[in-house]
Amino acid sequence: MRPDPRAARAAGRIVTRRLVLDRLDPGSARALAEGDCSGVVPARGWPTDATAIVAHRAATDAEALTWLIQREGAVIGECGLKHAPGADGMVEIGYGLGAPWRSRGYGTEAIRGLLSRLEESPAYRGVTAEVHEGNLPSRRLLERLGFAVDDFTPPYVWYARALR
Template structure:
């Protein structure tokens, strides 16, 4: 588990993925917390069956996929993780999402910053990257505030790398 002042960032395990596919109340039982009615987004929901298959084969990969719980309300409000583990050069790409009710409160910056810090403490990770649509200004601002810098802009995508001190 990775923890910030306001958030718990926990591995999205096979058991949790299975419960998600059964419905919100089932996931709430497994987690012992509320699940926002907005979670998962339609985009993230499409990935859950693939996550289930991957976790069935490789349960240890759950460390790369996480859900985000807001501590004060004890509610699942989003997800964050890596698009797979590190490649052979130790590079991981992060992605994240929050339910609309949790946006504009600093949660995204908090979770991106903390997960990036956690990743860079791992011996198998050398670099953290991210990408977002060039029209997704809120996500670009989160990445900037979290210490990422713009590396490239191709087609309709911004490509980011974490600034190393």
């Protein structure tokens, strides 16, 4: 049975066609930052090298909202906000998937769900994302979702997109 999206929304959950994104609470984030995955079911290839960094940020900054990306009950990656929105309503997102889960549309689906959630709040007016210039799959993901290059400072490309 598929979860009811209305009930899931109240619990910090984002439900897409193939994925469930569950919000990472500070306590679970602390555990994950220390390498303790006992509270989740890790899929093959996850956690990644970046997972501990993302979890540490979520554990120490209440505005660094992070969701664990799950496919069929196992965590395949994470996505979320790196910090609170600025005075202009812009917020930076980050995302990552375990290697076996890349190039299957899961990243696009997860970020589309995250953007939909952000669009519900007037606090968020736009989104940025930093990508290494050589990470073509991630750059294409952002372009598919309506992001445009905002700045290029080698070796990074900054993308931006309005939410409304």
